[in-house]
Amino acid sequence: MPDWGHASDFDDVRGQFAIAGIGETAYTKASGRTAREIGIEAAERAIADAGLEPTDIDGLTWSGAFPDFDVAAFREHFGTTHDMWTSPWGGGMAWAATAPYLAARAIRDGKATHVLNVFPVAWATQRSSMTGGPGEVHATQSLKQNLEVPFGWFPQPVYFATIMRRHMLEFGTTEEQFGAVAVSCRRHANLHPGAVMHDKKMSLDDYRAAVMLADPLRLFDSCLISDGGAAYVTTTTERARDLPQPPAVVLGVSEGFSDTGGHWAQQRAFTSTPQVFSAPRAFTMAGLTPSDVDVLTVYDPFTVVSLMQIEDMGFCPKGEVGAFVEGDTLHHDAGKLPFNTHGGLLSHAYVLGIAHVVECVKQLRGTAPAQVPNCEVAVYGGYTGHMASTLVLAQDR
């Protein structure tokens, strides 16, 4: 194992917990709604999908980084007063994968029975008032503000253009190979009525013709900016079997970290992600290997983040992902590795990974718009710079 990072030691929770309900809002461009309103709607729908009442929800995980929907919002909206176990280490991004683990721990410790994880975002609506759009949270950090922003190394598209360039230099990855990921995601979004880019086709030629934001990174290497949100309910597998929906069973969950700091510029393994440390743990817990996976969704703010995670999670040898993703490899119907079958952050909506987990659950239920035949195992790879996470879900057997 490389020495630039580590994985957390998670308890083995294989098979004992499951996602029993999912809820989604509309995914849109600027909607004029607040993230809180979106979070409430996602929560309502997830609770209803699970066949539960708000009073049954006695645990809540939410995003401390984007605290738009928390226990106070839950209580105010649903008019409840019961005690709730809660953690701000849920929500989206990498934590969309690990929220079920937090829920598992709380349930096992007798602190909760049904745990709701919620993540809403309204960046499309808020965008015009942000400095550098979603880069704003970075621009406010002193080190970035003084050592990166003045030098034009800002915001995220520039970081990832630089990572993309280095991946091309080290491994010979080509623009067309990055394009293959974008085109596959768009193809899936075209099949998904809820995807922001549902009506917009994109060919590899369209990809090549797109405006260059920061060479070599084009517009279509880059995620959308969206409003929307989703939520899901985790409970024991046993309890989930009594609820209306087929359980999506948690077989493996893990998280890994880079030890070389929180700044992209200083990552020692510049063209890798901490999936190197995370993914093997989740697969070990699950008793599975990457070849058992029927559908993979990964947090994909930029095409290069998809490519790096696919290789770091073990779906192909490091450095060979470019050739691996060419052609129809990532397609839902004919591909070797059906990938981001809802369209991902690139073409479905930029709701920071929560919809990726929902997509995994739908694939296991057999209700996804771009349904993978006989989908038994679905995996989400979460990412946020120096952290990555892995969630292995499976049909109940």
Next chain:
Amino acid sequence: MAIRRDDFPLPDVDDPLTAPYFSGAARGELMITRCDACDRFVWYPDERCAQCGGELTWTPVSGDATLFSWAVVRRAFLPAFAERVPFVTALVAIDEDPAVRIPTYLVDAEPESLRADEPVRVTFRPLSFPTVPDKSVIVPMFERTR
């Protein structure tokens, strides 16, 4: 959460965490933080050495580096960059420790001719933005050596 400083996106030369980087540039020295205890370069600057907890001291380095990676920025992500695009922003790895990467401008660089890991050398130049009138800061930029 908007940035309130009037001279953004110029660096805040009074920020104690990074001030020596800019005062060094003003006198023609490239300054990097190094741990007193374990002797490692520690970059970015921090309160303490993440490896051993030692105190960090700003230390001059040669200014010789290699071109680790770069992007040719074509879209102005901030209004301040509207007249600057397209430009080459790069990460350069210092010769003393290639794990230390400096975000910087490559000056007078023809993007098509850049090569991975080619040698570059520091040059201290004034940085200014049309959105911040009558103010400039001397910063480390880099130029090709061949």
